[in-house]
Amino acid sequence: MNEEKTIRLDRMRYMKNTLSSGFALLAILFDVCFFISIYESDVGSWYYTILVGGSILYNLIFMLAAFLSSEGVKNYKIGYSYLMIVLGIIQIARIFVYPVRAHGAVVTIQEQAVTVMETAQFTRVVIYLVLSAACLFIGAIAGIIRSRALAGHLASLDSQAA
Amino acid sequence: MAQLNIQHVDKIYDNNVQAVFDFNLDVKDGELIVLVGPSGCGKSTTLRMIAGLEDISAGHLLLDGKDITQAPAKDRDMAMVFQNYALYGHMTIYENMAFSLTLRKENPNVIHKKVLAAAEILGLTSQLNKKPSQLSGGQRQRVAMGRSIVRNPKVFLFDEPLSNLDAKLRGATRREILLLHKRLQATMLYVTHDQTEALTLADRIVCMSMGHVQQVGTPIELYDAPANKFVASFIGLPPMNFFDVTVREGMLEGKGFTVPLTEEEKGVLLPYAGREIDLGVRPEDVAADGDIAMSVFSNENLGMNTLVHGHIGHSGAASNKISAKLRGWCDYKDGDSVGVSFSRKHFFDKESGNAIRKGEKA
Numbered sequence: 001m002n003e004e005k006t007i008r009l010d011r012m013r014y015m016k017n018t019l020s021s022g023f024a025l026l027a028i029l030f031d032v033c034f035f036i037s038i039y040e041s042d043v044g045s046w047y048y049t050i051l052v053g054g055s056i057l058y059n060l061i062f063m064l065a066a067f068l069s070s071e072g073v074k075n076y077k078i079g080y081s082y083l084m085i086v087l088g089i090i091q092i093a094r095i096f097v098y099p100v101r102a103h104g105a106v107v108t109i110q111e112q113a114v115t116v117m118e119t120a121q122f123t124r125v126v127i128y129l130v131l132s133a134a135c136l137f138i139g140a141i142a143g144i145i146r147s148r149a150l151a152g153h154l155a156s157l158d159s160q161a162a
Numbered sequence: 163m164a165q166l167n168i169q170h171v172d173k174i175y176d177n178n179v180q181a182v183f184d185f186n187l188d189v190k191d192g193e194l195i196v197l198v199g200p201s202g203c204g205k206s207t208t209l210r211m212i213a214g215l216e217d218i219s220a221g222h223l224l225l226d227g228k229d230i231t232q233a234p235a236k237d238r239d240m241a242m243v244f245q246n247y248a249l250y251g252h253m254t255i256y257e258n259m260a261f262s263l264t265l266r267k268e269n270p271n272v273i274h275k276k277v278l279a280a281a282e283i284l285g286l287t288s289q290l291n292k293k294p295s296q297l298s299g300g301q302r303q304r305v306a307m308g309r310s311i312v313r314n315p316k317v318f319l320f321d322e323p324l325s326n327l328d329a330k331l332r333g334a335t336r337r338e339i340l341l342l343h344k345r346l347q348a349t350m351l352y353v354t355h356d357q358t359e360a361l362t363l364a365d366r367i368v369c370m371s372m373g374h375v376q377q378v379g380t381p382i383e384l385y386d387a388p389a390n391k392f393v394a395s396f397i398g399l400p401p402m403n404f405f406d407v408t409v410r411e412g413m414l415e416g417k418g419f420t421v422p423l424t425e426e427e428k429g430v431l432l433p434y435a436g437r438e439i440d441l442g443v444r445p446e447d448v449a450a451d452g453d454i455a456m457s458v459f460s461n462e463n464l465g466m467n468t469l470v471h472g473h474i475g476h477s478g479a480a481s482n483k484i485s486a487k488l489r490g491w492c493d494y495k496d497g498d499s500v501g502v503s504f505s506r507k508h509f510f511d512k513e514s515g516n517a518i519r520k521g522e523k524a
Contacts, residue, residue, distance in 0.1 A: 007271040014256035014290050
């Protein structure tokens with residue numbers, strides 16, 4: 001291992017993993033954009049109201065979990081990287097829970113046929129969810145790589161000290 | 163490191179108050195200069211002018227021969243350590259120490275090496291992941307010093323760095339600064355109002371009062387041969403005793419007491435025959451083995467020494483008060499009379515306050 005790489009690893013002992021935590025916070029930002037966008041839906045029936053309501057409730061859980069993950073990965077805690085992967089998978093799955101069902105669906109509001117989610121809105125919310133998931137995956141992968149590298153470096157320091 | 167020349171520097175504020183008068187000093191490479199004086203004497207102002215935090219009203223400042231009088235602070239290659247540490251509370255110690263280099267966009271690996279080296283010097287390696295609030299005052303001040311060390315500046319400036327520390331910690335940190343200076347061989351300017359710090363740290367001391375330099379010299383020069391009454395009273399703890407005396411044939415005549423003179427002292431005071439002068443005697447130069455009657459009014463036992471306060475001669479004369487630092491544990495009572503002698507004396511001109519030295523005309 002060359003000196004530069006060793007120093008880079010050693011720096012991790014004192015520097016936070018801001019890359020991973022930054023991506024986690026970015027994922028929250030895209031999620032906020034997503035849930036702002038779904039309010040534009042003309043739900044019109046209990047079915048879509050419940051789906052939107054459930055999505056909003058999950059947003060609260062997501063934001064809490066993603067924020068905790070951002071703090072965890074900042075300190076190279078590998079478990080939080082795995083949590084970020086799970087959250088990313090859920091973000092992808094959410095595309096099929098509400099946006100796909102609402103896209104193009106027609107409901108009657110005050111005796112008028114209304115589309116629940118137009119294509120433009122659908123495209124937007126899908127992009128937000130995909131971006132949110134992508135940020136979580138990138139942050140998680142970076143977190144795992146860095147956490148493992150740091151653990152290896154600390155182990156080598158311990159063995160040198162012994 | 164660097165050589166610093168301060169030439170005829172004045173500081174005049176906008177309201178026409180002059181804080182520093184004609185300050186001249188040549189700081190040699192690797193020298194530790196201590197600026198000492200009472201509050202408001204202009205020592206911090208002088209340091210801030212050197213750092214570039216205050217404009218210089220007149221005069222010149224040269225660093226390695228280059229005129230930096232008008233140069234902004236960031237271009238002076240000097241690092242300043244403040245009394246209140248000035249650390250960023252939300253950053254770790256590592257980040258605090260690396261901060262100035264990060265701002266300069268230095269290579270992170272180089273920054274890492276410098277921070278670790280500075281932390282090693284200051285014994286902060288195990289504290290690097292902590293926040294400033296988790297450290298003691300002494301450790302915080304070491305972090306502040308570390309932040310200066312990583313920059314590898316030409317000149318280090320310290321503005322009363324130990325004033326916020328308790329007495330024990332102050333002593334320990336003082337020794338660390340001394341070791342740091344020996345290790346780095348850096349040019350340092352250090353401001354303090356504590357004469358103990360000045361005497362223990364300095365290669366040379368600049369003693370200031372009311373914006374004027376009173377004396378520049380080594381600690382022993384200022385202690386042994388003060389240039390004037392102000393330096394004599396400021397340097398030394400407890401402070402020097404002063405008595406109004408008149409020079410008589412072979413002796414000094416005070417208010418109700420006389421002090422014999424040695425042959426050398428007679429020679430020094432020859433031009434002052436019959437005139438009033440100030441006699442200065444350090445408390446540690448008073449011995450309880452003489453003919454001058456001292457009436458005791460308080461007694462402070464310090465273990466190795468006893469600080470005895472009293473008066474000689476007429477008790478009503480304010481100038482006859484005396485403090486004596488006597489060896490050993492003494493147990494004098496109020497009103498006890500002790501015969502004292504003065505092993506060393508300092509003489510000062512009554513009008514100018516300047517020291518009277520051999521060969522000088524009155």
